Amino acid sequence: MSTTELELPAATQMKKICTLTEIPRLGARVVKTAAHGNIAVFRNADDEVFALEDKCPHKGGPLSQGIVYGKRVACPLHNWNIELKDGCAVAPDQGCVRSFAVQVQDGTVYLDI
Amino acid sequence: MKKMKLVMVGNGMAGVRALEELLKISPDLYEITVFGAEPHANYNRILLSPVLAGEMTIKEIMLNDVDWYEANGIRLHLNKKVVKIDRVRREVVAEDGTVESYDRLLLATGSNPFILPVPGKDLPGVISYRDIADTDAMIEAAKTHKHAIVIGGGLLGLEAANGLKLRGMEVTVVHIMPWLMERQLDRVAAGMLQKSLEDKGLKFALEKHTAELVAGPDGRVAAIKFKDGSELPADLVVMAVGIRPNTALAESAGIYVNRGIVVNDTMQTYDPKIYAVGECVAHRGIAYGLVAPLFEMAKVCANHLAHMGIGLYKGSVTSTKLKVTGVDLFSAGNFTGGPDTEEITLNDPVGGVYKKLVLQDNKIIGGVMYGDTADGSWYFQLLKDKQDVHDIRDHLMFGQNHLGNVGHQGQNKAAQMADTAEVCGCNGVCKGVIVKAIKEKGLFSLEDVRKHTKASSSCGSCTGLVEQLLASTVGGAYQPADTAAKPMCGCTDHTHEEVRAAIRANKLLDHEATYGFLEWRTPNGCASCRPAINYYMLSTWPHEAVDDSQSRFINERAHANIQKDGTYSVVPRMWGGITNSHELRKIADVVDKYKIPTVKVTGGQRIDLLGVKKEDLPGVWKDLDMPSGHAYGKSLRTVKTCVGSEWCRFGTQDSTRMGIELEHDLFGMWSPHKVKLAVSGCPRNCAESGIKDVGVIGVDSGWEIYVGGNGGIRTEVAQFLVKVATHEEVLEYSGAFLQLYREEARYLDRTIHWLSRVGLDYVKKHVVEDAENRKALYARLKFAVKDYADPWRERAAGKVAKQDFEMLSA
Ligand SMILES: Cc1cc2nc3c(=O)[nH]c(=O)nc-3n(C[C@H](O)[C@H](O)[C@H](O)COP(=O)(O)OP(=O)(O)OC[C@H]3O[C@@H](n4cnc5c(N)ncnc54)[C@H](O)[C@@H]3O)c2cc1C
Ligand code: HEM
Ligand code: SF4
Ligand code: SF4
Ligand code: FES
Numbered sequence: 001m002s003t004t005e006l007e008l009p010a011a012t013q014m015k016k017i018c019t020l021t022e023i024p025r026l027g028a029r030v031v032k033t034a035a036h037g038n039i040a041v042f043r044n045a046d047d048e049v050f051a052l053e054d055k056c057p058h059k060g061g062p063l064s065q066g067i068v069y070g071k072r073v074a075c076p077l078h079n080w081n082i083e084l085k086d087g088c089a090v091a092p093d094q095g096c097v098r099s100f101a102v103q104v105q106d107g108t109v110y111l112d113i
Numbered sequence: 114m115k116k117m118k119l120v121m122v123g124n125g126m127a128g129v130r131a132l133e134e135l136l137k138i139s140p141d142l143y144e145i146t147v148f149g150a151e152p153h154a155n156y157n158r159i160l161l162s163p164v165l166a167g168e169m170t171i172k173e174i175m176l177n178d179v180d181w182y183e184a185n186g187i188r189l190h191l192n193k194k195v196v197k198i199d200r201v202r203r204e205v206v207a208e209d210g211t212v213e214s215y216d217r218l219l220l221a222t223g224s225n226p227f228i229l230p231v232p233g234k235d236l237p238g239v240i241s242y243r244d245i246a247d248t249d250a251m252i253e254a255a256k257t258h259k260h261a262i263v264i265g266g267g268l269l270g271l272e273a274a275n276g277l278k279l280r281g282m283e284v285t286v287v288h289i290m291p292w293l294m295e296r297q298l299d300r301v302a303a304g305m306l307q308k309s310l311e312d313k314g315l316k317f318a319l320e321k322h323t324a325e326l327v328a329g330p331d332g333r334v335a336a337i338k339f340k341d342g343s344e345l346p347a348d349l350v351v352m353a354v355g356i357r358p359n360t361a362l363a364e365s366a367g368i369y370v371n372r373g374i375v376v377n378d379t380m381q382t383y384d385p386k387i388y389a390v391g392e393c394v395a396h397r398g399i400a401y402g403l404v405a406p407l408f409e410m411a412k413v414c415a416n417h418l419a420h421m422g423i424g425l426y427k428g429s430v431t432s433t434k435l436k437v438t439g440v441d442l443f444s445a446g447n448f449t450g451g452p453d454t455e456e457i458t459l460n461d462p463v464g465g466v467y468k469k470l471v472l473q474d475n476k477i478i479g480g481v482m483y484g485d486t487a488d489g490s491w492y493f494q495l496l497k498d499k500q501d502v503h504d505i506r507d508h509l510m511f512g513q514n515h516l517g518n519v520g521h522q523g524q525n526k527a528a529q530m531a532d533t534a535e536v537c538g539c540n541g542v543c544k545g546v547i548v549k550a551i552k553e554k555g556l557f558s559l560e561d562v563r564k565h566t567k568a569s570s571s572c573g574s575c576t577g578l579v580e581q582l583l584a585s586t587v588g589g590a591y592q593p594a595d596t597a598a599k600p601m602c603g604c605t606d607h608t609h610e611e612v613r614a615a616i617r618a619n620k621l622l623d624h625e626a627t628y629g630f631l632e633w634r635t636p637n638g639c640a641s642c643r644p645a646i647n648y649y650m651l652s653t654w655p656h657e658a659v660d661d662s663q664s665r666f667i668n669e670r671a672h673a674n675i676q677k678d679g680t681y682s683v684v685p686r687m688w689g690g691i692t693n694s695h696e697l698r699k700i701a702d703v704v705d706k707y708k709i710p711t712v713k714v715t716g717g718q719r720i721d722l723l724g725v726k727k728e729d730l731p732g733v734w735k736d737l738d739m740p741s742g743h744a745y746g747k748s749l750r751t752v753k754t755c756v757g758s759e760w761c762r763f764g765t766q767d768s769t770r771m772g773i774e775l776e777h778d779l780f781g782m783w784s785p786h787k788v789k790l791a792v793s794g795c796p797r798n799c800a801e802s803g804i805k806d807v808g809v810i811g812v813d814s815g816w817e818i819y820v821g822g823n824g825g826i827r828t829e830v831a832q833f834l835v836k837v838a839t840h841e842e843v844l845e846y847s848g849a850f851l852q853l854y855r856e857e858a859r860y861l862d863r864t865i866h867w868l869s870r871v872g873l874d875y876v877k878k879h880v881v882e883d884a885e886n887r888k889a890l891y892a893r894l895k896f897a898v899k900d901y902a903d904p905w906r907e908r909a910a911g912k913v914a915k916q917d918f919e920m921l922s923a
Binding site: 015017018022024025026027029030031032033038039041045046059060061062065066067068069070072074076077079081092111113 | 564635638639640644662663667670671675677679917920921
């Protein structure tokens with residue numbers, strides 16, 4: 001089973017989002033939240049799941065719409081590459097977006113918000 | 114696992130570049146130790162000239178400071194010269210007794226300045242020009258002394274002379290040959306160069322043989338004597354008469370040396386545990402003295418050190434650019450010619466411009482440029498790519514002309530631009546920023562500049578300007594990439610052509626199979642190769658290959674164009690630009706229902722609805738009930754038409770009907786890049802067929818077909834392909850041309866980019882002259898687009914990719 005390497009709160013205290021299969025492999029879904037705006041939840045080829053604010057550190061492009069590869073996503077607007085784990089741009093670009101803890105348990109995706 | 118030990122001797126430009134390349138691909142393989150005889154970390158030697166000229170400081174030319182070594186876990190021994198290699202015990206020993214053992218040894222000892230064996234060569238005040246210490250010595254001497262002599266009228270000598278002059282000395286350049294830089298310049302260009310340097314106050318003594326350096330009363334050098342008996346005063350003598358590969362250490366260890374340390378194409382010496390790169394090596398009998406080839410060596414060497422076992426160094430063609438501010442000079446390849454070469458020259462002594470190109474078998478093999486070097490990089494690229502220039506010979510001399518077409522006020526001479534002038538119109542980057550980044554970050558390639566400044570990374574129209582800035586800032590160290598052999602991206606060493614061939618030969622049908630078969634370095638590619646691979650598979654194996662939507666750019670995944678605020682635009686297809694009241698009414702209703710903020714008539718003769726929310730897309734499509742216009746795809750965009758013979762009083766052919774037929778025929782065609790067509794009903798050409806990928810023009814007796822046109826960043830006029838009589842022929846020829854493009858162009862090539870590589874004759878041969886081949890091409894295109902389902906209809910019906918348009922909530 002896959003998790004991020006962050007300190008995770010128990011999955012039960014997190015919000016249930018969807019099933020793992022509802023996120024396309026090498027793709028993302030957008031979660032609308034009241035407190036944090038849109039959050040992009042990504043799934044990579046190894047079924048690892050990551051969650052970032054859906055707002056590129058460059059000019060706010062929707063990262064959820066980018067191409068996911070390895071553990072990164074390429075922003076659809078001007079092609080910055082963003083690390084899924086921490087939301088930071090790959091050098092030489094600079095800037096980070098907020099990342100959120102996310103966890104998969106028994107095929108269900110939970111988000112810490 | 115215990116790490117292997119890699120020891121490097123020589124902390125210069127080539128060696129450290131090899132380490133950088135190694136760390137990039139295999140950061141954990143070795144425990145690395147570096148010995149450097151100089152007391153400095155890694156600096157950019159070629160920028161010593163601007164330091165001497167007072168244009169930069171030592172601090173600014175550092176490439177990697179001590180922290181870099183530490184951050185990468187490299188043990189650095191500065192100020193320690195290695196004096197012995199024990200190949201049996203696999204150890205190196207430094208002057209001070211430091212011993213390090215190795216599993217692999219990398220020699221990068223550079224070269225030594227050649228010192229003329231004349232009496233007085235060891236006097237105080239006689240120096241060479243190689244490192245920071247020499248540069249400091251010159252700067253000091255300039256403060257207290259007056260007369261400088263530079264022996265050697267080559268690149269290095271002239272840069273030294275220029276710097277000393279700027280520091281206030283009286284400088285005379287002594288040269289043995291009848292003209293300056295004879296290895297890089299022909300006599301005419303050298304004459305112009307000498308004139309402009311004389312205008313800056315330099316003096317020249319040509320065809321002078323140095324006999325002796327004479328000491329003054331204080332023991333310091335005071336004069337230079339020539340073999341003809343004449344004499345000049347000299348308180349500082351700089352010898353810049355050439356370099357010799359620094360091979361003493363290797364030789365003493367019994368490693369085979371001939372001119373330089375002899376290496377094979379993998380940069381391995383005769384001892385398989387020992388590699389060598391840089392100016393100290395002799396590769397296929399050649400020892401190089403410029404940075405660009407050394408960097409190519411470094412890359413290959415790193416590859417083999419990392420056990421990747423790929424990549425061979427096959428030698429380099431070099432180009433030269435003198436880094437004297439205000440002097441524009443470029444030379445490359447064989448510029449003197451031979452019995453079976455031809456020359457094209459342009460000589461304007463008043464305007465101070467001279468250009469010479471040397472051609473052999475319709476290919477550029479060398480050239481010299483003085484005064485206007487704007488197109489130097491372009492010529493050099495043509496030279497390296499061995500491109501046939503027969504078709505463009507007429508205007509070759511006038512340059513590529515892609516510089517400054519639009520977006521930068523027609524500027525095309527980088528050197529004359531102000532620092533605040535904008536170079537890249539797309540990303541708003543001005544000259545000063547680019548030059549600063551090149552210097553401070555130690556950038557050498559176009560790719561580097563793109564990454565760090567974003568200049569030239571969008572539309573590419575300023576590429577020529579950026580190349581000029583690179584060339585004038587780092588001199589001959591800049592080398593345009595060899596586009597013919599360029600790997601697709603960082604995930605692989607294979608070229609586009611190789612990948613395509615492998616997909617065809619091995620029937621690779623999905624991404625996993627392709628990456629596996631071609632041994633991709635990354636598990637699932639990157640944002641640059643994945644869309645390309647997806648296209649290559651689809652175009653090679655239509656109806657069989659898996660179309661992976663996650664490997665398509667968002668526009669093609671969402672079947673709409675993403676806008677800067679994350680909304681989308683919807684452009685329904687209007688066949689041949691024809692619409693009716695029913696369609697217009699539906700559009701009006703959709704605009705109202707979904708509160709679409711902007712409705713615009715596009716340049717492609719249809720209507721664009723801008724600002725649609727992603728969730729609304731399926732609903733909008735359903736209500737419109739019109740086919741996708743593919744305004745978002747690397748695919749058929751529009752077929753623009755004029756009014757034509759049905760109404761127009763000049764019309765000779767029914768261009769509207771022809772356009773509609775073409776558009777239906779090509780519907781569903783994915784291609785390397787977008788494809789636009791136009792059909793005009795007479796040569797007045799109201800549909801602008803002259804700037805389309807395929808442009809058709811009606812004449813009394815039939816249709817003329819033009820190909821490879823392009824509007825936009827660089828306007829390209831379409832070239833005449835063929836004249837045909839019937840509608841059916843228009844479909845067949847256009848389709849066959851586009852299929853050839855689909856099968857052979859690199860992903861993201863527009864038709865013109867591909868066409869200018871292969872040449873119109875090639876296309877004519879396959880599409881016009883060979884009827885059977887044309888029919889086969891056309892049949893393959895028809896097969897590829899057969900049964901294409903309109904993507905909007907599928908999605909509007911909720912059949913496909915439903916989740917793509919739904920948001921989740923928490
Ligand atoms: C003033 C100047 C201007 C130049 N301008 C240009 C230009 O415009 N374009 C261009 O392409 N090229 C230019 N060059 C040439 C370019 O700098 C060289 O081709 C390049 O630096 C060679 O790299 P290298 O690593 O082979 O050698 P180096 O950079 O010379 O590095 C070799 C290092 O090894 C050290 N070393 C040698 N022996 C030992 C030992 N036994 N133990 C420990 N350390 C040792 C040396 O001290 C030196 O630091 C210029 C050179 C100079 C001096
Ligand atoms: C490389 C450079 C180019 C880029 C990045 C680019 C980008 C775009 C984009 C994003 C749109 C869509 C706007 C929307 O969402 O509706 C568009 C539309 C359009 N562009 Fe460009 N364009 C380029 C070059 C060109 C050129 C060279 C031409 C013409 C010669 C051109 C003509 C058009 C037309 C006619 C449309 C309307 C689309 C349609 O009707 O399908 N563009 N372009
Ligand atoms: S191209 Fe000729 S036929 Fe078409 S609208 Fe113009 S004048 Fe009329
Ligand atoms: S539509 Fe084309 S020309 Fe207009 S801003 Fe966008 S890319 Fe530039
Ligand atoms: S907004 Fe993401 S790269 Fe510009």
